Amino acid sequence: MALVGNTFFWTFFFMIGFVASLEIVEDLGPELVQRWLHRRISAAAAVVIYVLAVIMFVRMLRLFGTTFTWTANAIRNGALIYVSKRLQDRRAFAWLLVGFFVSLWPFWQWNYWAMAWQVLILVLLLPINWYQDWIKANWLRHGLVLSVISLVYWLFDMYAFHYPLGETLAVWVCFVVVIVLAHMYDYLLVYRQQKTSTLEYDNQHDALTGVHSLSKFTSDFGRYHQLSLDGNMPAVHLVMLDIDHFKRINDTYGHLAGNDVLKAFASDLETYLDQSAFPCTLYRTGGEEFSLLIAGGATDQQVRAIVDGYVAHLRQLTIATAGVKLHLTVSAGITKVMAGDKRNDITIARADANLYAAKRGGRDQVVAGN
Known part of the structure; x- marks a missing residue:
């Protein structure tokens, strides 16, 4: 023994x-x-x-x-x-x-x-x-x-x-x-x-669409923001996007159709961004609101070209759901992390203001400004 x-x-x-x-x-x-x-x-x-x-x-x-x-x-x-x-x-x-x-x-x-x-x-x-x-x-x-x-x-x-x-x-x-x-x-x-x-x-991922979540956005943007302010990272742009008249889709065709729209939109946008020459990360930060971080030192003009290109591309997308075929448009606001942005919410608030300027201007458009 x-x-x-x-x-x-x-x-x-x-x-x-x-x-x-x-x-x-x-x-x-x-x-x-x-x-x-x-x-x-x-x-x-x-x-x-x-x-x-x-x-x-x-x-x-x-x-x-x-x-x-x-x-x-x-x-x-x-x-x-x-x-x-x-x-x-x-x-x-x-x-x-x-x-x-x-x-x-x-x-x-x-x-x-x-x-x-x-x-x-x-x-x-x-x-x-x-x-x-x-x-x-x-x-x-x-x-x-x-x-x-x-x-x-x-x-x-x-x-x-x-x-x-x-x-x-x-x-x-x-x-x-x-x-x-x-x-x-x-x-x-x-x-x-x-x-x-x-x-x-x-x-780190949104359960419905599969893109990155709000908590992941908060973490990534905080890190990118600080690196950019410290001069350890090239220009970082924040883009906020909102699907136009999404509430109307939910009210008319139901929430399941709304979910189909969100999934199709997120998948299409990610596929589009994969072709970009700059690192682009997509997040779902609200119901029909998405945020995009573009790093790698892209200029204001290059970021604007990426977003304008997608807004034009989206007009051609057809989503079949609830027995109908839907066409989407999106409004977008763009800003860049600035030296004076001591807090994350300063940059976010500026991008959000640009987004709502696009919506007030008639939707299906992009507003950029620092």
């Missing part, structure tokens, strides 16, 4: 830390290598380097007599089996297996049978790596594969290190429990990451 408990304890905490640290290596490894060594490597290469470093560190602990062979083998086996169903790059995984084999020198005092069996069990990991998505798609299948490959590895260790059969099987059961828990923890991390990404996306 002491052997099983000791192996379970150290392997469990190693695997949990290993799973979590691999997330960090994948995310930050290439960036740190680029920053410190001025070399570009892939996330897969960073993982291979990290795993081999961990395995070599465990080997050193074993050589120094600070770690039992049971624990060292459990850690090595756990790392290899877990990575075989994590690393997507097949070539990188093959290099990992080669590096692992070389790290075992001097190969059990040149026991050729042990060397041959070691090569065989490493090769067995290749199809597991190739078909990892299929394996992980079903929990029963996943658990069965983990159990079988773990048993093969521990039977090899029993042969190579002369372990008793009973103790080997007991440690194998313990090991399977740990490796399953490690994969469950991996699923939890992935699920949490997906939820975080979903929440972040929902916070």
Whole structure:
């Protein structure tokens, strides 16, 4: 029991830390290598380097007599089996297996049978790596594969290190429990990451139209505004657009038709802006009101040309909804971040005033002014 408990304890905490640290290596490894060594490597290469470093560190602990062979083998086996169903790059995984084999020198005092069996069990990991998505798609299948490959590895260790059969099987059961828990923890991390990404996306995008949200506009405009005032960013223009007579569409054809109009307008405007030579970001900042940030140092005349071009383009757009075909027009107000705009709302108020000047002037037009 002491052997099983000791192996379970150290392997469990190693695997949990290993799973979590691999997330960090994948995310930050290439960036740190680029920053410190001025070399570009892939996330897969960073993982291979990290795993081999961990395995070599465990080997050193074993050589120094600070770690039992049971624990060292459990850690090595756990790392290899877990990575075989994590690393997507097949070539990188093959290099990992080669590096692992070389790290075992001097190969059990040149026991050729042990060397041959070691090569065989490493090769067995290749199809597991190739078909990892299929394996992980079903929990029963996943658990069965983990159990079988773990048993093969521990039977090899029993042969190579002369372990008793009973103790080997007991440690194998313990090991399977740990490796399953490690994969469950991996699923939890992935699920949490997906939820975080979903929440972040929902916070930054309008649910109806898919363009950026009001909160994202507030964040981006505040940052652009400050950079522009500090002289660290070329000219930034703010454009506010309002669909003309949108309330009439809602009242006549219903809110579902109004939603179709908003979605079609936003999609069409984003497609149009993709062709611009300057960075343009679209936000929905009200019911039928949208805002546009144009950065990259565009001049007043270039921004005016972009907006005038879209106003003319929109007149040709036909939106089919509620059994009718609708044509839209839009009014727009343009301004630029000025040196005297100490607060965000000063710039916004000026663009808003220009927008309402366009609406009072008869709509379907653009008013610009600083």
